[in-house]
Amino acid sequence: MQNTFQAINPATGETLVGDFYESSTEEVNQACVQAAKAFKTYRKLSGADKAAFLERIADEIVALGDELLERAHLETGLPLPRLTGERGRTVGQLRLFAEYVREGSWVDARIDPALPERQPLPRVDLRQMLIPLGPVGIFGASNFPLAFSVAGGDTASALASGCTVVVKAHPAHPGTSDLVGKAIRKAVEASGLPEGVFQLVGGRGIDVGMAIVQHPAIKAIGFTGSFRGGKAIYDAAVRRIEPIPVYAEMGSTNPVFFLPQILKEKGLSLAQSYVDSVTLGAGQFCTNPGIAVIKQSDGGDAFISQARLAIKNTKPVPMLTQGIFQAYSSGVEKLNGVSRVIVAGTSETLVDGFSHGTPTLLSTTADVFIESPDLEDEVFGPSSLMVVADTRDEMLKVATNLEGHLTATVYGTPEELEEYADLLEILEQKVGRLIINGFPTGVEVSHAMTHGGPFPATTDSRSTSVGTNAIRRFARPVCYQNFxxxxxxxxxxxxxxxxxxxxxxxxxxx
Incomplete structure (x- = not known):
């Protein structure tokens, strides 16, 4: 008999209606085989036909109406306005990829016509373009039940490239995943495509995911989640007889550097905006600022005081799962246990909730931060570490010692930004997106966006998981000679x- 599980409302601890099956190894195998079979047909689809299919998926998701939003709300604790916006982002990126593949230039066609008269040797006719890799395994994320899940950016970009997909639904929102999966299957049928173009499997343990990663039909992986999960998938993929690429976005603490003059001019308002960004979505965005670097000054002291006041007045909200809540609480406790790291401020609002993470600011000095690499590790939730530097050189040293991140931000006046050009040059080597005078939360889905960065933020700093350039992850170049x-x-x-x-x-x- 197959094992089943149920979703839990993270705000109340209530078990939600609906039984969901743990996919067996045989079912995963069958899904991968079907995806490989369908790839033979789907890879040959024209850009116009793929575009129409992606648009049909978007329409079917919209047609789910309030049922989808209400189920996602129960399973994640996320407010309905946030989920409404996320649904808009999900269908928007499907339609953006549809426009992109309908236009068609993404294949990067390159033609070197034959030069039979060239001396000392003639040139043969060479033509190159990108073609799809094959079936792709995709892992849904916990924090975006729509935009980074079953029909999220990884699925959209893989289908746009001409790849078929096998998606592992995240166990935190199985009902939401099931609804979206049915919408995609409806679009597959209405488009006259093979059933194997889209396959959905599920389960709470690691066995289902690893069965996808290790299946010989799978040619690439898209993942959004924890460092531990992403690294385990990467390690398994490169140990295969045929190693495959893993595009894992594994989190980041997204450092924000506040320069002295701008803090003198705007420190109080920036402190509130900083706390708002830290606690947005209970700190469960991969772009929340987990580190703030501040130069010791009058403006810096006022900023810290105001940030402390703002965090005290921030109300705790439910986190996505009890497990994420417990990991967050342990992470804050671990940071606070490091010598010379102190709690600078914490929410004083009492909430009688099941998994409400307490917003917290911690602080330390630049020298402690540099000497303690673990302080840079992501604590997924509404907390941030303020690092106080005594000098400009200390700020630069903090930047130099950073690992890879998704983003880094520098706040400064126009004159300061020129003065700190060397800081920007250092950070350019550390991140996928470098921001001036703006917090990193909020990732535009567009042609120019990069949502990636050097390890350990991702397993491949050359890629992005957001924006149309994400399609290139699932394609490879082929050269046609003398055809x-x-x-x-x-x-x-x-x-x-x-x-x-x-x-x-x-x-x-x-």
């Missing part, structure tokens, strides 16, 4: 029947 015109893909034919931009003999042309 007859009739056998070439439309993207590479001499007459350019698709009208896409191509690199023709070293020059961009359409």
């Amino acid at each position: 007859p015109e009739a056998l070439l893909p439309d993207e590479l034919k001499a007459g350019n029947p698709l009208g896409i931009w191509r690199l023709w003999d070293g020059k961009m042309a359409q």
Whole structure:
């Protein structure tokens, strides 16, 4: 008999209605085999047909209406307005990828026509473009039950590239995942596509996920979650007989550097904005600022005092799961146990809740931070560590000693930013997105966005999990040499029947 589990309301601890099955190893195997079989057909779909399919998925998700939002609210504790916005982001990125593949230039077509008269040797006809990798395994995230889950950015970008997908639903929101999965399957059927284009499996343990990673039909992995989970998946993938790429976004503490002059001018308002960013969504965004670096000054002292006051007045809200709440509480306790790290401020609002994480600010000095690498580790939740530097050189030393992060921010006046150009140069080597005078929470879904960064923020700093460039994770280049015109893909034919931009003999042309 198959094992079942139920979702838990994180705000109350209540067990929610609905039984969900733990997928067996055989079911995972069958899903991967079906995805491989469907890939033979799906990979050949035109950009226009893939675009129509992605748009149909978006329409089917919208058609779920309030039922989807209400179930996600019960399973995550996230407020309905937040979930409404996240649904908009989810269908928006599906439609953005639809526009992208319909236009078609993403395949990066490159054509070097034959030069039979070239001396001392002739050049053969060479044509290159990106093609899809194959079936992709995708892991839903806990903190975005829609936008980074079953129909999230990894699924959208993989389907846009021409890959089929096997998605492991996150066990924290199985009902939400099931609803979205049914919407995608409906879109598959309505589009006349093979059933294996989209496969959904689930379970609470690691066995289901590892069965996907280790299946020989799977050619890449997309993951958003903890460092421990992402690293375990990466290690398993590279140990396969055929190693495969893992694009794991594993978290970040997103340091924010506040320069002295701007704190003198705007320190009080910045302190409130900083606390708002730290505690947004109970601190359960991968871009919440977990570190603030402040130069010791009058402006810096006022900033810290105001931040302490702001955190005291911040109301705790439910975290996504009891497990995440417990990990957060342990993480704050661990930081507070480091010598010369103190609790600078904590929420004084009492809430009778099941998994409400207490907003907390801690502080330490630059020298302690530099000597204690563990202080840089992400504590997933509404806390942040304020690092106080005595000098400009100490601020630079803190930056130099940072590991890889998704983002880094520098707040400063125009004059200060020029003066601290060396700080920006250091941080450029540490992150995927460098921000001036703006907090990192909030990730625009666009062509230019990079949501990635050097290890340990991700397993591959060359990639992004947000924005249209995410499609390249699931494609590879193929060169066609001396092919007859009739056998070439439309993207590479001499007459350019698709009208896409191509690199023709070293020059961009359409």
